[in-house]
Amino acid sequence: MSYDLYIAICKPLHYGTLLGSRACVHMAAAAWATGFLNALLHTANTFSLPLCKGNALDQFFCEIPQILKLSCSQSYLRELGLMVVSICLAFGCFVFIVVSYVQIFRAVLRIPSEQGRHKAFSTCLPHLAMVSLFVSTGMFAYLKPPSISSPSLDLVVSVLYLLIPPTLNPLIYSMRNTELKDALRKLMRIHAWNVDS
Template sequence: MLRGNQSYITEFLLLGLTTDPKQQTWLFASFLIMYLINVFGNSVIIAAIQGDARLHTPMYFFLSSLSLVDICFTTVIVPQMLVNMLTQRKTIPFAQCLTQMYFFVAFGITDSFLLAAMAIDRYVAICNPLHYTTTMSPRRCLLLVTVSWVVSHLHSLTHTILMAQLSFCRSNVIRHFFCDVQPLLTLSCSDTSVNELLAFTEGSFVIMSPFIFIIISYVYITRAVLRVPSGGGRYKVFSTCGSHLTVVALFYGTIISVYIRPSSTYSITKDRVVTVIYTVVTPMLNPFIYSLRNKDMKQALRKLTRRSE
């Protein structure tokens, strides 16, 4: 499409992680395996929770919701990347690129809100156990999950609408393996100040506010645990929170380093590697993190295994 003397872009070229055919072969195999492990592992977690009445509690309700989002989060990115590696056709239409960006941002923010909901659940269970049943009622748990989805999708929709209004008339090469906000902004020939301001302010808010809730929750949890007289009691409490803290550290340790900063400091090579961790590796590891140290989950998985035999 032409406007004046400028040719406006209708599709982008995703360079991926590498252009070396030899490296693409083992990368294709690696990402395919990680994706299948992610889908299978998180599906098993959901099935185990649904199939065991003892796990029909707020904590496991949030965990099954997180597993569902993790599957969706990775599915938005990896299949398209695998197709690009397999066919060597790396182009993606503008509309499809925006769609991918929309769902990537939406599911990523939903992940962070669900992690915050899980932290609040642990805070109520440990610090206010007598009021746990009424505070974390099924209705309130459902409301927390619903709000997480709605706020995340509204946030993503705002970014997508603003991005759709930009003009792209320079290079159409995205030096990334999927359509993300920052790589697209660097290609625009329009004024992106509003987009960048929104990404840094409102974007920081929706990422950091759940993180702050998590930090505050664990400050109170730590204070409560330190009052427990027996060492065994402290270990039991911390073991129930250890899995969640591990996932939080993996998720926020990478995502903050990419998004909570001005776009002028964006580094293609560094951020591409870090992005792989929170988009592919962390969702794949979550089922193992939550099941290996959780006695109830192990029992539910054994029950599921016996049922499938």
């Protein structure tokens, strides 16, 4: 999304060339493939760990740090190595997003009209808010000191970074779509007309 915004704002005349259907397919395939490979490696590794502290988690899903707490062998070091690889991958994505937004904000601040700057910022800020929420709560979940860890806090934080951004993303991005807004207005008018009759 940040690359799409970067191209749309910083290189609008080249948008069709740089972000054609082939580029979109390649980016989606790369995201899905790395996510699938990362999940597959973690799943295979965590299921090979011997659990000696029971098998009940204080979460509503199997999160890796919670599973590692149940392990009693030294083989959890492999999982920590995989987590380092995942963190490096996530950090690379984070750097890419930050660099994209720095370029976007530099371009937006050079727009002479106030209306143009407002339109550009209103396009960027919902995505930036969702990325910030996801990254900050994810970092807090995985990097918080064990002294402040509690099952209820872990549950709240995991809900914040796993459920809120994916739930709000379609709503935020679809409400920027003119056709969807028009269809919603039409639906509301039809509903109001049916209620009045």
